[in-house]
Amino acid sequence: MHVEEKLTAETFPEQPEKATLEGKNKFIGFWVFLGGETVLFATLFATFLALRDSTAGGASTQELFDIKLVFVATMLLLTSSLTSVYAIYHMKNFQFGKMQFWFGVTVLLGLAFLILEIYEFNHYMHEFEFKLTSSALGSAFYTLVGTHGAHVAFGLLWITTLMIRNAKRGLNLYNAPKYYVASLYWHFIDVVWVFIFTVVYLMGMVG
Amino acid sequence: MKKLKWRLLLLLSVMTLVLSGCGEPFISTLIPAGEVADEQFSLMMLSTAIMVIVVAVVTIIFIYVLMKFRRKGSDKIPVQVEGSHKLEIIWTVIPILLLIVLAVPVVASTFNLADTDPMKKALADDKNGGKDPLVVNVRASLYWWEFEYPGYGVITSQDLVLPTDEKVYFNLKASDVKHSFWIPPVGGKIDTNTDNENQFWLKIDSKRAKEAENIFYGKCAELCGPSHALMDFKVKAVSRDEFNSWINKMKNFKAETVAQTASAKQGEQVFKDKGCIGCHAVSPADNRPEQARTAPNLANFADRERVAGILEHNEENIKNWLKDPEKYKPGNTMTGTYGKLTEEELQALTDYLQSLSVEK
Amino acid sequence: MSTLARKKGFWPTVWDYLTTVDHKKIAILYLIAGGLFFVIGGIEALLMRIQLAIPENDFVSAGTFNELMTMHGTTMIFLAATPLLFAYMNAVVPLQIGARDVAFPFLNSLGFWLFFFGGVFLNLSWFLGGAPDAGWTAYASVALNSPGHGVDFYILGLQISGLGTLISGINFLVTIINMRAPGMTYMRMPLFTWTTFVASGLILFAFPPLTVGIALLMFDRLFGGNFFNPALGGNTIIYEHIFWIFGHPEVYILVLPAFGIFSEIIPTFARKRLFGYTSMVFATVLIGFLGFMVWAHHMFTTGLGPIANAIFAVATMTIGVPTGIKVFNWLFTMWGGSIRFTTPMLYAVGFIPSFVMGGVTGVMLAAAPADYQYHDTYFVVAHFHYVIVGGVVFAILAAAHYWWPKMFGKMLNETLGKITFVLFFIGFHLTFFIQHFLGLMGMPRRVFTFLSGQGFDTGNLISTIGAVLMGIAVVVLLINVVVTSVKGEKVGADPWEDGRSLEWAVASPPPEYNFKQTPLVRGLDPLWIEKMEGKKGLTPAEPLSDIHMPNSSILPFIISIGLFIAAFGLMYHNDYSWGVPVAIIGFIITFGTMFLRSIIDDHGYHIHKEDLLKDDNGGVQA
Amino acid sequence: MVSENSRNPKVDLAFRRKKNAEEMKHQVVSFALMIFLTIVAFITVGYDGIDEWLKVPFIVLLACIQVIFQLYYFMHMNHKGHEGPQFFIWSGIFVTFLTVLAFMTIVWW
């Protein structure tokens, strides 16, 4: 199938993300990239685990973390994963408007998560004097969670760009893979968060 | 027949090894002088033997193939062989067998050399405190070594005095960056980390120590800065009796009484005035915490083999060192900490330093 | 290239290369840049060897020596060996699988420019206050203790070039998964493609840890982090693990493509198909897999404890088995063959005993208690130069001669080639064989000098002489390149006459679209199959039609420059007030350009059928 | 895209829509399960009655299950044509496992 072809719901392929060679390349390439990202986060997680008790006399994870805040953040991000599934669902049905809407919801949820995280960091720094520079734990915590936060921020910018760029054009085989891959990225961010809330926060509260 | 050939080959290669020189007995791993080094040496020889076999087999096939199958003008197309299961099994299984032969002693030896339980017991016991078996705490700093005998409350630097024919246990760490403690003829190295203490043991064989004139060279084996190459120390191998007498002298050493001549006494004063004393202790019983011990303990300085670990020990070199340590050990932490010394002060300091001895 | 220059003039050619997304031109860029860095790294090696020629030499100072040593290792591994292998991967892999291009031409170009600017940044350290001096491993405590900005250059330069390497790795993976011609199943892929595939997989999983490791180092050095500061709970051993989790796979990233190159050359010049193809593939994958489970063999003396040491020792030894499978398969490929000793074949033949020597000393190093003696001595230096120079550099030189005609359309001079080989081979063994003994005799590595009277004098002198021979050999090679490009003769599609894989089915150099019609692959060694059946070319798998091509773009270059600028800002942000703004500007350039890339549609263009018909020198003759 | 040329677009479309809708239902169910697992994990931690040595493996297990849901349902790794993704993700997980294991056992001081 050709990229620039004008499509209708009938002619729209079942797997629009893989209908062109470019799309297939993007698809597999992105998964490969996620394999690498897995290892990137693995290293950060491992470092955090090795340093999680290295408070150097400063605040420990038990003192810092607040279960309610983390729970809200988790719910926001998990839900945003579902909304992006909805978006892709509508993409497959060639319903551009609905897809854009659900991606919009995803972005809003992600934004709320990010704001919460910024608030949280701010809180730690001012209430507990817990900074990147204050202990090995501080360095490991901000680097791991911050790297995840940077991924969230990048994902938000990415999806927003896609939405704005394609708002007038509608769905075609050139941008369908892009949307699809962006949603994969978003899910991956969620996967990482599942481990962050488990390994960093919950295990940190257990001690 | 074939076996004989291999044995011959083995012999030959060991011979070449010997002939090409094993280095000097005070520094070479090929002339082991202690139990640990022996164990490692025998592993080295075993693995070398296996590897010689491997290399020989490959080389024989290799040479045969190159002689036999060169293209000789003709445009013949050789048979396109796909492979051979039988051959492939052979060259999978035989290497596995060879590796098992190597792996078993490797694992055994790894555990044996890491066994430091006697030290833990000795240290846990207050009365013993590291006397029996002897325990030495090693602390590496840019670019010098401190050796503490916790059982005796004695600290010394640069020259490590060890009794022969008994296991000595070590606790090792670094105070600034990572270094590594290595006495090649006595045993393999272990890193001195900044984060933790490492432990191991060594044992010197008195007979073979004699061949090295009872002095072994120690090296820092981890890149630590510009003078990494110069971070040497010396090991004096002495009998248990000599060791006992030495450690007693160290314990009873009175730094205040050593300066006898006028010049030495003047030197003692300069040593205080110039702030040398702020870094260098002159008593083996240095009670300051280790962070405060930022320079080699000079208590038995005059007995040392070398000045600063590398320069031959004589008056000339002491003066040279004091005049410009940077010239001899770039990047050392003594440089520029005490201003300029006059010729007179130098002489006085040297005389004083030369009097710091437990042997004289 | 020279023909292009004549056709186009100098600046248009430069522009062409700055913007190219054609894998064949990117290959040439990699070859030039990698070659340049190889010469730089080699000169650094020579300077070190001169300093070590005699005891207590003062040719260079202690500090300078550490800089040379660090830059030599870093440059050779990251900026010379890897890119040179990438050059051949780019030039050959798409051809070998019958593809018109790589999967992501734009990213291909981005990968190159990131690598290049990272390398330039790193080397600028020589002129901006001193090069890194903490060894290519940059262990945390020395690296944090190193004054000046040397280590910062290392951290930021490697970060940028590492990103480029990662991108290229992903690109090769996707290319090989998705772009194979009809009939080119996995088990028909030439071994060079296979090893590229596995090496790219290793890049994918090994470079992220490096990225993290040096990022942590960057936090500690530039932003007050405490990962490696024991006083505040940090731990330097973490860095060692992270580095070697990357570092060990990295050596297989280097050597696997080298194995691939020899697996192409040996069958070609023995005129015999690769013996045990299946087990070769299997061994390659196994080496890649095991490569991730042995990293702590670089840390036997760190004090990990006997359990860890024993496990890693045994795990390490197992790698000898698949590697042995390969060695014997090469030998038996030649067995019964009809061997022609061309320059590439000489390297292949020289490689086998040299590499085996290095490999078996590797297994000796894996014997943990014995490694307590070997570690950080010249024995290790000897080991890894035997595998790296005897394996990787020989492969790079072999490939240069082997694929030069394919890349440039002209054959390198064989006589000069053989002279290079002989000099290099002798020089190599002279330099490194003796180092085994130096190490055993107690000489630590990374020493800027040694005192006389320890028995190290003669050995070091011999070693230096050998290095000089290698230097002369490289100069002869450079002369060869110049001579060839001035007066070498043009060659056809299959200049070695015994080509087996698809790259020899297209013109030398290939047209920009590689294959006019995608070929149909009917087995291993597709070209050989067709030749044996008396055909001149390959069967096309599709009718002649328009060919889709990607557009050139300057954006990869700009993205890379952005990071280059940002790196300066980050490095100096503690010293100068302009640091932060410059970093921000750099990042704006990079991310702004990425943003542009994502919003500007780029559909490429088509080469029309009529034009293809006119252009009769390319592609598959059907 | 099996029936690319031979299909009747209208019927096919209806069929596909139905299939998609059905799959979406599965997605919602797995989402519900994920939320449930998350809540269980949070409650486990908040609840004082359980031994700490049990809590940690338990919540890690929950996280793993949840991630499998994400990967296989939300990210469609259960679909055909995902052999590549499976290979690379699992390889990544393998390296992850080794790294984390090492850092929790041999970096202890």
Ligand code: HEA
């Ligand atoms: C291309 C690069 C390359 C390759 C291929 C290898 C291959 C191997 N390496 Fe090497 N290595 C390095 C590059 C490489 N290495 C570098 C750069 C360093 C130093 C880093 C630094 O500190 O700066 C290093 C250091 C190094 C060490 C750490 C030493 C130390 O610092 O103390 C060890 C220890 O185990 C080791 C082992 C091995 C082994 C077992 C192999 C095996 O893969 C070899 C397998 C091959 C064979 C065994 C030969 C062929 C096999 C047969 C003919 C079959 C029969 C064989 C037997 C039965 C034995 N290497």
Ligand code: HEA
């Ligand atoms: C791919 C990797 C690679 C390659 C190819 C080489 C190649 C060489 N290396 Fe090595 N080396 C390393 C990787 C490599 N090295 C690494 C990783 C280290 C460890 C660093 C560390 O400890 O941190 C190391 C360390 C190292 C040391 C130990 C330093 C020390 O521990 O103190 C030595 C010493 O002899 C050495 C020598 C050489 C020599 C002589 C060559 C020769 O093969 C080089 C041959 C090339 C030339 C000689 C170039 C010739 C060019 C010209 C003559 C140019 C003239 C022409 C023009 C200007 C137009 N290297």
Ligand code: CUA
């Ligand atoms: Cu201390 Cu090297």
Ligand SMILES: [Cu+2]
């Ligand atoms: Cu290794």
